[in-house]
Amino acid sequence: EGKAHLIEALQAQDLLVGMCGDGANDCVALKAADVGISLSEAEASIAAPFTSKTSDISCVLKLLREGRAALVTGFQSFKFIALYSIIQYTSIALMYSVGSSMTDFELIYIDVFLFMPLSFTMSSTKAAGKLSKEQPMITLICLPIIFSIVGEIAIHILIQVFFA
Numbered sequence: 818e819g820k821a822h823l824i825e826a827l828q829a830q831d832l833l834v835g836m837c838g839d840g841a842n843d844c845v846a847l848k849a850a851d852v853g854i855s856l857s858e859a860e861a862s863i864a865a866p867f868t869s870k871t872s873d874i875s876c877v878l879k880l881l882r883e884g885r886a887a888l889v890t891g892f893q894s895f896k897f898i899a900l901y902s903i904i905q906y907t908s909i910a911l912m913y914s915v916g917s918s919m920t921d922f923e924l925i926y927i928d929v930f931l932f933m934p935l936s937f938t939m940s941s942t943k944a945a946g947k948l949s950k951e952q953p954m955i956t957l958i959c960l961p962i963i964f965s966i967v968g969e970i971a972i973h974i975l976i977q978v979f980f981a
Contacts, residue, residue, distance in 0.1 A: 820846035837874050838865070854880065878948060886944035889953050894939055896966055901932060904973050911977050 820836070824846055827834045836843070836850035839857040844864035847853035854876060855865035862868040869876035905927070912918055954962060 818845060821849045824849045835877065837869075837877065839872065852880070879944075882944040882946075882948055885948070885953050886942070888955075890940060890942065892954060892957060892962065894936070895957060896962065897935065897939060899966060900969055900973075903970055907970075907974055907977060 820838075820843065824834045824836060828849075828851070833851045834849075835852040835854070836846050837854045837856055838844070838847050839855065839859070841860040843855075844860060847855060847865040853865035853867065854874075855862040855868045856872050856874070856876075858868060867876075867880060909919065
């Protein structure tokens with residue numbers, strides 16, 4: 818119970834706390850921590866959100882890399898899908914404005930042979946081998962992501978209007 822009090826004291830200072838434990842005496846602390854990793858498959862594994870197959874703390878680095886990779890991949894997938902939708906909308910709107918349109922086959926071709934392979938590739942990338950010192954964004958609604966999307970939309974519209 819002393820470990821849990823220590824974790825709560827650190828969290829009271831607005832710190833994110835990780836805890837590794839391997840026994841029943843660590844269950845309360847593992848639950849109280851922001852990230853709890855059980856180093857055994859015994860009682861502690863029930864209390865912890867993560868269970869390691871190894872009995873040492875080398876799993877912490879891998880967990881951080883995988884967690885960051887999942888977060889960044891989720892954000893990139895959101896940006897990709899948002900941009901894809903906007904690009905397709907502007908392309909079709911511009912084509913209609915000049916009296917043309919895409920056939921069903923062309924739309925299916927774009928979805929199946931361009932969109933899907935890129936989506937699968939993005940979702941199957943592995944975590945980086947080295948943990949970056951820079952923290953990833955923690956929310957989708959932030960200036961760097963919004964400016965990135967707006968900038969890419971502006972570039973696309975300029976290319977569509979002036980070079981197509």
